[in-house]
Amino acid sequence: xxxxxxxxxxxxxxxxxxxxxxxxxxxxxxxxxxxxxxxxxxxxxxxxxxxxxxxxxxxxxxxxxxxxxxxxxxxxxxxxxxxxxxxxxxxxxxxxxxxxxxxxxxxxxxxxxxxxxxxxxxxxxxxxxxxxxxxxxxxxxxxxxxxxxxxxxxxx
Amino acid sequence: xxxxxxxxxxxxxxxxxxxxxxxxxxxxxxxxxxxxxxxxxxxxxxxxxxxxxxxxxxxxxxxxxxxxxxxxxxxxxxxxxxxxxxxxxxxxxxxxxxxxxxx
Numbered sequence: 001x002x003x004x005x006x007x008x009x010x011x012x013x014x015x016x017x018x019x020x021x022x023x024x025x026x027x028x029x030x031x032x033x034x035x036x037x038x039x040x041x042x043x044x045x046x047x048x049x050x051x052x053x054x055x056x057x058x059x060x061x062x063x064x065x066x067x068x069x070x071x072x073x074x075x076x077x078x079x080x081x082x083x084x085x086x087x088x089x090x091x092x093x094x095x096x097x098x099x100x101x102x103x104x105x106x107x108x109x110x111x112x113x114x115x116x117x118x119x120x121x122x123x124x125x126x127x128x129x130x131x132x133x134x135x136x137x138x139x140x141x142x143x144x145x146x147x148x149x150x151x152x153x154x155x156x
Numbered sequence: 157x158x159x160x161x162x163x164x165x166x167x168x169x170x171x172x173x174x175x176x177x178x179x180x181x182x183x184x185x186x187x188x189x190x191x192x193x194x195x196x197x198x199x200x201x202x203x204x205x206x207x208x209x210x211x212x213x214x215x216x217x218x219x220x221x222x223x224x225x226x227x228x229x230x231x232x233x234x235x236x237x238x239x240x241x242x243x244x245x246x247x248x249x250x251x252x253x254x255x256x257x258x259x
Contacts, residue, residue, distance in 0.1 A: 037201040037247075042218045078222045097220065101186055105220040112233075114205070114212035115171065119228035123184070123220045 042104050047096065050103040054094040056133035059142035062087060067132050067143045073124060076149040082119040083143070087136040090116025099128035124149050163256040165240040172234035172258055174205060176227045176242050184219035200225065203244040207234055234258050 041053030068082035159179035185197025243253035
């Protein structure tokens with residue numbers, strides 16, 4: 001066994017993993033400040049990348065996280081979505097639309113007495129699952145709902 | 157300067173319900189106008205809700221939030237007469253802050 005070859009291979013493997021992590025947004029090159037627009041997360045075109053960018057990968061479903069959204073939205077430009085987290089100490093809620101060109105639509109952080117409860121109106125491009133990610137006590141929870149769209153809300 | 161927001165803050169039991177309507181085109185940067193030209197992105201990026209000067213909700217939003225966005229939040233520990241201030245800033249640097257009192 002050629003020792004040098006093994007080391008080179010090992011090194012290549014490790015840097016490959018690192019590049020993969022960077023691409024997935026796990027290692028963010030810039031720090032996200034509390035109220036700075038998280039460009040990397042919002043401009044991610046891939047749902048999984050956006051999900052990771054908001055720290056929502058590996059989230060557990062929890063019945064205490066409730067999402068209200070219409071089953072059929074006639075107008076994709078205005079889809080009312082309510083997310084209520086009954087999980088104590090909910091500190092943030094992010095809402096993503098799986099099939100939108102840019103999946104992440106909004107992210108809210110709560111402090112000083114604000115309850116983990118938010119209602120927004122979203123544009124939904126096509127029939128898609130809408131996913132809510134809530135963080136409480138360092139744990140991540142998710143809830144999702146499928147919304148059927150008859151007229152898309154993005155583009156034309 | 158953008159049009160003023162409409163803010164309503166109302167006590168429902170021990171929780172204050174805050175509803176905000178912002179006046180903003182919220183262009184995604186994906187839409188094309190009648191001449192087939194892409195309309196440049198113009199949307200709110202960050203917003204905060206403050207109760208008596210203390211930030212209670214800070215949000216980041218994308219162009220995929222509907223035009224003239226409406227938000228609803230709930231805050232505990234507020235009482236009638238408290239001041240609720242909401243502000244936003246968009247990707248062109250425009251911003252706006254409006255205030256109301258809890259009813």
